[in-house]
Each structure stands twice: as structure tokens, then as C-alpha cells.
Amino acid sequence: MSGDAGTVILDVDRLEKHYGGVHAVDGVSFTVERGSITGLIGPNGAGKSTALAVIGGYVSPTAGRIHFDGADITGYPMHARARVGLVRTFQMARVFGNLTTIENLLVAVPRQRGESAAGILAGKWFWRGEERQLVERARALLDTFGMSTKADDPARTLSGGQKRAVEIMRALMMKPKLLLLDEPMAGLSPSLSRQLEDMLIRLAGDGLSLLLVEHELDTVDRLCGKVVVMAQGRVLSEGRMAELRLSREVQDAYVIG
Amino acid sequence: MAWEYYLVVMLVYLGTDLLAVWGLNLEFGVSGVANLAYIVVVAAGAYTFAICTLGPSSGNGGFQTYIGGFTLPFPLALLAGALAGAVVGTLIGVTGLKRLRQDYQAVAMLVVSLMVATVVSADTGFLNGSAGLALIPNPFADLDPEVARWAYVAVVAFCCLIGFLVLRRFTTGPIGRTLRAMRDDDTAASAAGKNVIGLRLVVQAVGGAFGGLSGALLAGFIGGWSPSAWVYIETLAFLSCVIVGGMGSDRGVSLGTLIIAVLLLQGVQFLPQISSSPGLSEDFGWIILGASTIIFIWFRPQGVLPERRPRYLGKSSSHSPG
Numbered sequence: 040m041s042g043d044a045g046t047v048i049l050d051v052d053r054l055e056k057h058y059g060g061v062h063a064v065d066g067v068s069f070t071v072e073r074g075s076i077t078g079l080i081g082p083n084g085a086g087k088s089t090a091l092a093v094i095g096g097y098v099s100p101t102a103g104r105i106h107f108d109g110a111d112i113t114g115y116p117m118h119a120r121a122r123v124g125l126v127r128t129f130q131m132a133r134v135f136g137n138l139t140t141i142e143n144l145l146v147a148v149p150r151q152r153g154e155s156a157a158g159i160l161a162g163k164w165f166w167r168g169e170e171r172q173l174v175e176r177a178r179a180l181l182d183t184f185g186m187s188t189k190a191d192d193p194a195r196t197l198s199g200g201q202k203r204a205v206e207i208m209r210a211l212m213m214k215p216k217l218l219l220l221d222e223p224m225a226g227l228s229p230s231l232s233r234q235l236e237d238m239l240i241r242l243a244g245d246g247l248s249l250l251l252v253e254h255e256l257d258t259v260d261r262l263c264g265k266v267v268v269m270a271q272g273r274v275l276s277e278g279r280m281a282e283l284r285l286s287r288e289v290q291d292a293y294v295i296g
Numbered sequence: 297m298a299w300e301y302y303l304v305v306m307l308v309y310l311g312t313d314l315l316a317v318w319g320l321n322l323e324f325g326v327s328g329v330a331n332l333a334y335i336v337v338v339a340a341g342a343y344t345f346a347i348c349t350l351g352p353s354s355g356n357g358g359f360q361t362y363i364g365g366f367t368l369p370f371p372l373a374l375l376a377g378a379l380a381g382a383v384v385g386t387l388i389g390v391t392g393l394k395r396l397r398q399d400y401q402a403v404a405m406l407v408v409s410l411m412v413a414t415v416v417s418a419d420t421g422f423l424n425g426s427a428g429l430a431l432i433p434n435p436f437a438d439l440d441p442e443v444a445r446w447a448y449v450a451v452v453a454f455c456c457l458i459g460f461l462v463l464r465r466f467t468t469g470p471i472g473r474t475l476r477a478m479r480d481d482d483t484a485a486s487a488a489g490k491n492v493i494g495l496r497l498v499v500q501a502v503g504g505a506f507g508g509l510s511g512a513l514l515a516g517f518i519g520g521w522s523p524s525a526w527v528y529i530e531t532l533a534f535l536s537c538v539i540v541g542g543m544g545s546d547r548g549v550s551l552g553t554l555i556i557a558v559l560l561l562q563g564v565q566f567l568p569q570i571s572s573s574p575g576l577s578e579d580f581g582w583i584i585l586g587a588s589t590i591i592f593i594w595f596r597p598q599g600v601l602p603e604r605r606p607r608y609l610g611k612s613s614s615h616s617p618g
Contacts, residue, residue: 095487097483097487116486116491117483117486117487118486118487118488118489118490118491118492121486121487121488121489122489126487127487128487129483129484129487133481133483133484133487134480134481134484135476135477135480135481135484135485136480136481137476137479137480137544137603137605138473138476138477138480138605139605139607139608141608142473142605142606143477145470145473146470146473146474146477146488147488147489149488149489149490150489151470151474152470153469153470153471154470154471154474158469158470158471159465159466159471160465162465163469166469166470170469170470174608177608178608190608191605191607191608193605209488213488213489
């Protein structure tokens with residue numbers, strides 16, 4: 040693992056996304072290093088969320104390439120990206136409402152034996168062992184997030200913060216290499232969002248790479264090593280938050296929008 | 297005896313309706329594919345069964361024309377019907393390949409249903425047009441009629457038993473969970489690494505096989521099959537069984553089939569006929585069906601027997617789920 044530290048896990052190269060005449064993303068290039076927390080910031084309409092959606096495979100780019108973990112994944116559909124370890128969460132937490140909380144976690148694991156043709160043909164004995172391991176992992180995660188008591192509740196009955204927690208736990212069940220987070224703190228209480236921050240820092244310490252879009256600059260300051268500033272579809276600046284705060288260009292972008 | 301014959305008819309209807317509703321529930325209730333062309337897979341099964349058992353179309357004095365024309369043994373003809381349902385179901389599923397919103401997709405499928413019915417009715421050389429196919433041989437024609445009837449009931453019961461075991465392989469366990477996740481939010485499901493398009497096609501094939509088998513069994517029992525047997529509204533009857541019974545719940549939709557397809561739609565035959573308005577009692581059945589479906593969607597969307605989720609017990613327990 041340590042040999043990988045400092046190497047690039049995500050390489051975004053001259054990415055463009057046009058909607059008709061609107062260039063929502065207009066030639067964006069940046070990299071994310073393994074085990075780092077990289078922030079993507081910028082004023083409203085800068086194209087951050089669109090860039091994240093393109094990287095996650097939710098929308099296809101007009102031009103540009105995306106390399107992840109050594110492979111060109113530009114043409115991969117979303118589910119294929121998830122399977123190679125590039126996992127995204129959504130701005131509005133999306134849970135599987137009729138499944139229970141723990142089922143939301145279990146279902147997220149790709150390529151389960153019980154989902155395969157062999158598993159369907161052979162029946163329970165074929166996947167029972169794997170299922171038991173997954174349940175244990177899910178229980179442990181629920182414990183960590185303090186949500187064990189909600190395990191068997193339908194996910195639709197959870198609060199907004201709990202739904203976001205479910206989404207993050209679901210992403211973690213997939214053992215991602217890079218996690219894309221679109222405003223993970225949105226709608227969370229201050230104490231919850233501090234808890235989530237601590238959690239993300241721990242995850243990065245364990246070797247997970249994170250790329251997050253965030254509005255709250257203090258959060259970005261606390262979390263992110265490198266920060267990419269976007270404005271009007273382009274990368275305006277790149278560096279540490281403390282340096283960027285002093286940058287005239289960045290200040291203007293935020294004030295003028 | 298008349299009542300015994302009636303009982304046989306009801307049991308065959310119940311069995312074939314169950315197979316079809318299970319298939320539609322797998323597609324719609326479990327996986328969220330609102331297949332409003334479902335009756336087309338039933339028809340595909342019925343026609344396939346017919347042309348696999350009728351022999352060459354020059355037979356019977358050549359009074360009906362159709363493609364193919366074979367004399368396969370009964371079990372093979374049933375399998376062919378199920379297979380035809382799977383193929384046609386997959387083809388219908390192709391309309392869903394594009395990322396369409398579920399309601400648009402439902403409309404697209406409804407249009408498919410209407411188009412297929414129009415083509416089959418108009419093309420007399422294909423499946424004998426609007427007159428349909430008749431004289432489909434009964435597999436137990438050599439037996440005493442009373443024994444033959446119950447033998448058919450036994451075949452239907454056997455198919456239902458096998459069908460239910462197959463169905464449970466898809467609606468329970470990890471795959472059932474994955475399909476339900478896709479139903480609840482297909483975008484989040486693909487973000488979780490699920491190949492939504494692939495899963496939908498598989499579900500359409502399996503659900504199609506159920507519908508095809510249902511149609512094949514029905515055609516073999518009635519001895520005939522024509523476009524009037526599979527107008528698009530028949531899909532709505534199955535859909536109503538799913539909604540009233542409990543979307544996504546195998547036992548719920550089974551109960552729904554008994555209530556809607558058998559007790560309601562067959563029960564109205566017992567209403568006194570009004571000579572000035574023939575067919576009124578049947579229309580009355582459809583009115584009740586539509587009204588009860590709407591009432592359920594409004595006041596009890598989860599149905600009579602709602603979908604139940606497995607429990608994984610409390611946090612302290614380290615044992616496997618019960």
C-alpha cells in the first residue's frame with residue numbers, strides 16, 4: 040500500500056460537458072492522489088457538480104478523458120465504474136426506501152454470489168457463506184455510525200442525516216478506491232457534520248481517496264490537502280486552502296460569482 | 297356434472313392467472329418495470345403452443361392459415377410457449393434500454409401492445425388474423441372427458457408448483473434484494489454497481505416465460521386463441537391483481553389473483569342478466585376492478601398483504617439472519 044502513496048488515482052484530462060451552447064464543464068484537468076482528500080470548490084454554477092457527475096459516469100462527457108487507477112474509464116457506464124472502485128454519492132441522499140437500513144448496505148456490494156446466474160440456479164447453499172460475512176460487515180459499519188437500532192427499519196423512515204449516513208455506509212460496503220462525495224455535509228447538523236468529517240479523515244488515513252464537492256470553505260480547510268477551484272466551467276486555481284484564500288483571483292470568483 | 301366442470305374451469309383459470317401475475321409481479325412489483333405489454337407475452341405463448349400442436353396449416357381442410365405448424369408432444373409445446381414468452385418479453389424489454397422515466401416506458405410498452413395486436417389481427421397469413429386459431433388439440437383427448445379435465449388441472453398445478461419454486465429464486469435472497477433496490481431507485485442502483493439494463497432484460501425474459509407458459513396452458517385448455525383473448529386491458533387485470541394483492545409480495549399477489557381475477561371477474565357472471573343490456577355484468581366487473589385498483593393506490597398502496605422484508609435481528613446478535 041505504502042508504495043502507492045503519492046501516486047495518482049484519478050486523472051481528469053481536458054474534460055468538457057456541453058449542454059447545447061452552455062459549456063458547463065469547459066476543459067477541466069486535475070488529478071487526485073491516492074489516500075488524499077481533494078476538494079472541488081467554486082461559486083454556484085461553476086460546474087463542480089457536473090464535473091463530478093461526468094467523473095462518476097452519470098452523464099457522458101462531450102470531450103476529454105478520464106483515467107482511473109491506470110485504466111481509461113471514459114466510456115464506462117456508472118455501474119462499471121462502481122465495480123472498479125470509483126463510487127459516488129448523491130447531493131440528495133438516495134436510499135432504497137422499501138429496503139431496510141441493513142439491506143441498503145448489503146445490496147450495495149457488487150458481484151455477489153447470490154446475484155449471479157449460478158447463485159440463482161444453485162440456491163441458498165451457494166451464497167449463504169458470503170451473505171453471512173456481508174451481514175457482519177454491515178453490522179460493524181452500522182455500529183460505527185451508531186445506527187444499529189435502525190438496522191431493520193425501512194430506509195424511507197430515516198431522517199435526512201441518517202439517509203446520508205446510509206449512503207456513505209453503502210459506498211463503504213463497496214470497498215471503493217475513490218469516493219466521490221457531492222456536498223456530503225449538506226443538510227447535516229453541525230455536530231453530525233463534524234462526526235462525518237472525522238470519519239472521512241479516518242478513511243483517508245486507511246488509504247481511501249476522496250474527492251468532494253463542498254460549499255462550506257471551513258470544512259474544506261479542515262479536510263482537504265489539495266483544493267481545485269472551478270469557475271465558469273474551468274479550473275481557476277489549485278493549491279492548499281490557506282494559500283487559495285489569499286488569492287485575488289479566487290476571492291473575485293467568489294464575490295462576483 | 298356441471299358444477300364439477302365449472303370447478304375445473306375455475307382452477308385452470310386460477311392456475312394460469314397465477315403464473316401470469318407472478319411473472320408481472322416479478323417485472324413490475326419487484327423490479328419496477330411497468331410492462332403494460334405483458335399480455336403480449338401471454339399471447340406469444342398461446343400462439344406458439346397452438347402452432348406447435350396444430351400440425352401443418354393445410355390440416356382440418358385448410359380453413360385457417362398460420363406460419364409453421366408442428367405436432368410436438370404436449371410438454372415440449374408448453375416449453376416452446378414459455379420460451380416464446382421469454383423471447384418476446386426480452387424484445388419488449390428492449391424498449392426500456394434507453395434510460396426512460398418509468399411512466400414514459402409504460403406508455404411505450406402500451407403502444408407496443410396495441411401495435412402487435414393490430415398487426416396480428418390484420419395479417420391473416422401469420423396467425424389467422426382476427427379469427428384466431430381454433431381446434432388446438434387437447435393433450436388428453438384420448439382419455440375419458442372427466443379424467444382428461446382433472447388431468448389438465450394436475451398439469452396446471454404442477455406448472456404452478458415449478459413456477460413458484462423458480463419465482464422464489466428471483467424474488468428472495470440477494471438477487472431479490474438487488475431487483476427491489478433497482479425498483480426503488482435505479483440511478484442509485486447503478487451507482488452501487490448494478491447493471492440495471494442487464495437486470496431488466498433478465499427480468500423481462502423470466503417474467504415473459506411465466507406469461508408464455510400461462511398462455512400456452514390456457515390455449516391448450518380452451519382449444520382456441522384469438523386477438524380478443526389478449527386485448528391490452530387484460531394486462532390491466534393482471535396489474536390490478538398485483539396492486540390490490542400487494543406489489544412485490546409473492547403471497548400478496550397470489551391472493552390478489554384469487555380476489556380479482558377469479559372471485560371478481562368470474563363472480564360477476566352470476567349477476568342476473570338484464571336482457572336489454574347484454575354484457576352489462578361483465579362491464580360491471582371491469583368497473584369494480586378499476587375502482588378498487590384506484591382505491592388501493594390511494595388508501596393502501598402496499599396492498600392487502602404488503603411486501604415483507606427479512607430481519608437481521610438486533611445489533612448484539614452475531615448469528616445469521618433468521
